[in-house]
Amino acid sequence: MDFSTMTISLILTLSIVAAAAQNSPQDFVDAHNRARAEVGVAPMAWNATVADYALRYAEERSAACELEHSRGPYGENLAEGYGEFSAVDAVGLWVGEKPSYDYASNSCVGGECLHYTQVVWRASAQLGCARKQCRNGWQFVICSYYPPGNYIGERPY
Numbered sequence: 001m002d003f004s005t006m007t008i009s010l011i012l013t014l015s016i017v018a019a020a021a022q023n024s025p026q027d028f029v030d031a032h033n034r035a036r037a038e039v040g041v042a043p044m045a046w047n048a049t050v051a052d053y054a055l056r057y058a059e060e061r062s063a064a065c066e067l068e069h070s071r072g073p074y075g076e077n078l079a080e081g082y083g084e085f086s087a088v089d090a091v092g093l094w095v096g097e098k099p100s101y102d103y104a105s106n107s108c109v110g111g112e113c114l115h116y117t118q119v120v121w122r123a124s125a126q127l128g129c130a131r132k133q134c135r136n137g138w139q140f141v142i143c144s145y146y147p148p149g150n151y152i153g154e155r156p157y
Contacts (some may be wrong), residue, residue: 003046004060005087009038018041022086022087022088022089023086023087023131024087025046025051025098025129026046026087027087027088028043028044028087028143029043029044029046029127030092030121030128031084031087031088031091031092031095032044032127032143033142034065034095035091035095035098035116035119035120036119036120039108039120039155039157040157041120041121041157042120042122042125044124044125044126044127044145045125045126045127046127046128047126047127047128047146048128049128050074050126050127050128050144050145050146051127051128051129051130051144052128053073053074053128053131054129054142054143054144055126055128055130055132057070057072057114057130057142057144058131058132058140058141059129059132061132061134061140061142062132062133062134062135062140063130063134063135064134065080065134065135065136065140067079067080067140070142070144072144072149073144074144074145074148074151075118075121075124075144075145075149076118076142076143076144076145077090077094077115077118077119077142077143077145078140078141078142078149079093079094079104079140080138080139080140080141081093081138081139081141082137082138083138083139084139085138085139085141086131086139087129087131087141090131090141090143091119091143093115094111094116094118094119095116095119096116097111097112097114097115098113098116100112100116101109101112101116101117101156102114103155106116106153106154106155112121112150114150117149117150117156118145118148118149118150118156119144120156120157121149121150121157122149122156122157123147123149124145124147124148124149125147126145126146127143127144127145127146128143128144128146129141129142129144131142132143139149153155
């Protein structure tokens, strides 16, 4: 194998490892816990049962890749993105809604914020997430939360 072939092989291997490294259960947990720490909320832990539920639903949705909630027993955030859209990217979208949440009025102002409030919901202590490639090439990401959050009239933290 010549030098250029080895270099290309190494770059491809590192790209695959980097992409996989941003989609592990720990990556989902860490991304959530960074946002939770910013507002003084206890960290979440991974729950394999909740993750299995999320994976089953992601597999169902991978044909159409439409953001439609499961209406299941858990709190839920959904996202989709193109290419190597990762766990960290998805959680980043949800946490990016933080400026739209007004704590004083406990409401969304100037935009969507309910994905963010689910991420930081104090009572939600466990999560399970999944990422599946859809037939159209997009990535479908779901995180499910136990116990669920976003109860009307209650503050997330």
